[in-house]
Amino acid sequence: MKARYSIFSLARNALSYHENWQQAWHSPEPKKSYDAVIVGGGGHGLVTAYYLAKEHGMRNIAVIERGWLGGGNTGRNTTIVRSNYMWDQSAALYEHALKLWENMTRELNFNVMFSQRSVLNLAHTQNEVRITKRRIHSNRLNGIDSTWLDPEDVKREVPIIDLRGGGRYPVLGGSIQRRAGTARHDAVAWGYARACSEMGVDIIQQCAVEGFDIEGGQVTGVRTSKGQIKTNKVGLVVAGHCGVLANMAGFKLPVNSRPLQALVSEPVKPIIHNVVMAGAVHAYISQSDKGELVIGAGTDAYNGYSQWGSNPVTEDTLAAICELYPLFRRMRMLRQWGGVVDTCPDASPIIGLSPVKGIYLNCGWGTGGFKATPGSGHIFADTVANNRPHPIAAPFALDRFRTGFLIDEHAAAGVAH
Amino acid sequence: MLLIPCPYCGARTENEFAYGGEAHKVRPEHPEEVSDEAWADYLFLQKNTNGTYYERWVHAHGCRRWFNLVRDTLTNQVHGAYKIEEEPPKVDETTYV
Ligand SMILES: Cc1cc2nc3c(=O)[nH]c(=O)nc-3n(C[C@H](O)[C@H](O)[C@H](O)COP(=O)(O)OP(=O)(O)OC[C@H]3O[C@@H](n4cnc5c(N)ncnc54)[C@H](O)[C@@H]3O)c2cc1C
Ligand SMILES: [Zn+2]
Numbered sequence: 001m002k003a004r005y006s007i008f009s010l011a012r013n014a015l016s017y018h019e020n021w022q023q024a025w026h027s028p029e030p031k032k033s034y035d036a037v038i039v040g041g042g043g044h045g046l047v048t049a050y051y052l053a054k055e056h057g058m059r060n061i062a063v064i065e066r067g068w069l070g071g072g073n074t075g076r077n078t079t080i081v082r083s084n085y086m087w088d089q090s091a092a093l094y095e096h097a098l099k100l101w102e103n104m105t106r107e108l109n110f111n112v113m114f115s116q117r118s119v120l121n122l123a124h125t126q127n128e129v130r131i132t133k134r135r136i137h138s139n140r141l142n143g144i145d146s147t148w149l150d151p152e153d154v155k156r157e158v159p160i161i162d163l164r165g166g167g168r169y170p171v172l173g174g175s176i177q178r179r180a181g182t183a184r185h186d187a188v189a190w191g192y193a194r195a196c197s198e199m200g201v202d203i204i205q206q207c208a209v210e211g212f213d214i215e216g217g218q219v220t221g222v223r224t225s226k227g228q229i230k231t232n233k234v235g236l237v238v239a240g241h242c243g244v245l246a247n248m249a250g251f252k253l254p255v256n257s258r259p260l261q262a263l264v265s266e267p268v269k270p271i272i273h274n275v276v277m278a279g280a281v282h283a284y285i286s287q288s289d290k291g292e293l294v295i296g297a298g299t300d301a302y303n304g305y306s307q308w309g310s311n312p313v314t315e316d317t318l319a320a321i322c323e324l325y326p327l328f329r330r331m332r333m334l335r336q337w338g339g340v341v342d343t344c345p346d347a348s349p350i351i352g353l354s355p356v357k358g359i360y361l362n363c364g365w366g367t368g369g370f371k372a373t374p375g376s377g378h379i380f381a382d383t384v385a386n387n388r389p390h391p392i393a394a395p396f397a398l399d400r401f402r403t404g405f406l407i408d409e410h411a412a413a414g415v416a417h
Numbered sequence: 418m419l420l421i422p423c424p425y426c427g428a429r430t431e432n433e434f435a436y437g438g439e440a441h442k443v444r445p446e447h448p449e450e451v452s453d454e455a456w457a458d459y460l461f462l463q464k465n466t467n468g469t470y471y472e473r474w475v476h477a478h479g480c481r482r483w484f485n486l487v488r489d490t491l492t493n494q495v496h497g498a499y500k501i502e503e504e505p506p507k508v509d510e511t512t513y514v
Contacts, residue, residue, distance in 0.1 A: 306492070403453070
């Protein structure tokens with residue numbers, strides 16, 4: 001049994017200079033076989049394992065991560081959490097997740113620093129004004145809070161913004177979701193890992209899946225850098241690398257993997273208190289609790305696995321930031337990085353069964369899956385355990401690319417969601 | 418920043434170009450006759466290789482011609498460009514996990 005985290009445990013551990021904290025999760029060697037193997041130790045994979053153990057009684061399971069927990073997009077993203085997507089199917093999915101975010105810290109006894117500081121989506125063109133208003137109506141019909149802001153309202157929310165956008169990017173208005181915000185990304189991975197470990201889930205890091213054993217169309221095991229593991233159920237939750245693993249299993253996906261990048265500045269005093277997204281110019285900004293400006297940029301124009309991102313994209317984003325927030329022109333950037341995102345043609349994820357029996361897919365989240373982390377894992381666990389899509393997952397089946405029932409969320413997604 | 422060797426203009430920086438995705442995909446001759454599976458395959462499914470990738474580019478802000486490129490998608494090393502009607506250059510293909 002793990003000691004609970006609390007103000008008292010903090011005080012107690014301070015007395016021993018914080019040197020005696022219990023390890024948050026065990027790191028066992030893999031067993032010979034499991035009832036299910038989740039490939040990918042990002043947020044979505046860990047939440048899947050959490051609900052498999054908690055709600056479906058599957059405790060003989062493992063999460064296999066080739067690097068370190070959260071070292072993929074989970075630990076590289078700009079942590080925007082919101083649910084103001086347009087179509088009913090997406091509203092159901094992202095709002096399910098947002099409700100779980102609201103109780104996550106308490107449920108995990110792990111502070112994920114979920115901060116409902118509100119998210120603004122700016123509109124820079126007449127076309128964006130129209131689609132934003134349409135989306136607000138659609139959100140409200142689905143019970144999702146969403147409000148239109150005139151330019152003066154935007155200025156009231158974000159006093160440092162230049163509504164003229166330097167003459168290039170005028171702000172014509174925007175939407176605001178007040179329940180939306182940010183969270184501490186690493187804490188999400190660590191909190192779920194700790195909870196999984198406590199329920200007996202094996203968390204295995206530094207172990208890459210390199211192939212599958214498939215007999216008569218049914219998966220029977222995975223081959224890893226730490227040896228062979230028998231299992232009849234495999235959840236693929238590897239984000240940008242989903243195509244690589246699909247290739248190993250003998251099928252293709254409608255996914256292109258591309259670097260998406262972000263930057264943080266030197267820390268400054270509180271200056272921007274909400275999240276402001278500008279889809280048309282690929283610039284997103286918020287301020288971390290440490291005071292750094294967290295800036296999200298666009299995806300590279302071409303496929304790539306480099307976790308880096310190309311220069312022209314960085315330049316475009318920073319140029320737009322400087323037009324919208326002239327006082328940031330003298331800020332210095334501290335770090336820049338990229339994550340490999342799995343973009344789908346309709347900017348919606350793929351959740352459900354795959355062409356191989358026993359292999360389940362959770363991918364295609366592209367530039368915007370962090371916000372969905374708890375909801376995605378919840379419905380995916382149900383899908384894996386029962387070998388049929390959870391009702392919220394059903395519309396997001398791989399088969400939609402054959403039937404043509406795409407769920408186009410490009411407008412809600414922006415470039416990076 | 419990639420330096421892309423346009424077969425018509427020579428090496429230029431990547432922001433002169435636009436991307437066309439996986440190369441050597443053949444559009445079905447009679448789309449109205451193929452199955453939904455085959456059409457979805459042509460339209461949506463991607464090799465999305467981590468490693469040596471054959472891809473289409475267009476020199477949008479230059480000669481505006483389409484051509485193919487062989488590039489390593491992990492290291493970004495460009496192995497060479499070739500005209501649409503040409504055979505790809507011989508390269509040691511690599512893929513990564
Ligand atoms: C710069 C950036 C900004 C973003 N901003 C936002 C945002 O503001 N809001 C939002 O909602 N979303 C955002 N996203 C998207 C979001 O980060 C992802 O959609 C989400 O985190 C995906 O989580 P995941 O658990 O599916 O994937 P990941 O966290 O990437 O986890 C997948 C794991 O699989 C592992 N893996 C890969 N191959 C193998 C293998 N062969 N064997 C074993 N393990 C393997 C990887 O190492 C990785 O840890 C952003 C992404 C980036 C890159
Ligand atoms: Zn040219």
